[in-house]
Amino acid sequence: MSAFSTQDRDDALIVKFEAAGGLNDFRNNALRDALYELVQNRPNPLLAVDLQKVDFLSSSGVAILVGLKRRVDTHNGKLVFYHVQPVVRDLLSVMKLDRFFTIAEDETPALAALRPLPTA
Numbered sequence: 001m002s003a004f005s006t007q008d009r010d011d012a013l014i015v016k017f018e019a020a021g022g023l024n025d026f027r028n029n030a031l032r033d034a035l036y037e038l039v040q041n042r043p044n045p046l047l048a049v050d051l052q053k054v055d056f057l058s059s060s061g062v063a064i065l066v067g068l069k070r071r072v073d074t075h076n077g078k079l080v081f082y083h084v085q086p087v088v089r090d091l092l093s094v095m096k097l098d099r100f101f102t103i104a105e106d107e108t109p110a111l112a113a114l115r116p117l118p119t120a
Contacts, residue, residue: 003031006038012046012114013038014107017054026060035068045077048110052083057091069101078102082110 003022007014015038017023022031039045047068054061065081072079082104084092092098104110 003028004035009048009111012048012111013042014048014050014111016050016052020054020056020061023054023064024056024058024061026058028060032064032067035064036071039068039071039075039077042077043075045072045075045079046114047072047077047079048104048107048114049079049081050083050107051081051085051088054088055085057088062091062095062097065101066097078114080104080110080113082106 004017022028069079080102084103
């Protein structure tokens with residue numbers, strides 16, 4: 001079983017984690033590399049990441065998400081997390097990472113947050 005699945009939606013990529021375990025395993029370099037490769041292969045990557053099945057974050061999981069955000073930013077893209085469980089949201093808040101990451105309630109506002117604001 002893969003640790004995450006992807007789905008293209010217009011010009012955005014939806015990433016859904018299948019369980020928290022793979023993200024939080026400090027030895028899981030394959031997961032980290034696969035996530036980073038998603039960014040490398042897209043100009044101006046737009047990623048909406050579903051964290052619904054992630055019910056805890058270890059320091060390794062935090063490091064992978066921070067690294068993903070940095071890579072997206074480096075490639076002039078955008079990253080939004082959605083369906084963030086309360087315990088994960090609290091952890092991100094305590095670490096002040098809720099200011100670093102964009103967090104939406106569900107998929108529709110996450111995808112909207114990836115789009116540029118309309119100009120008049």
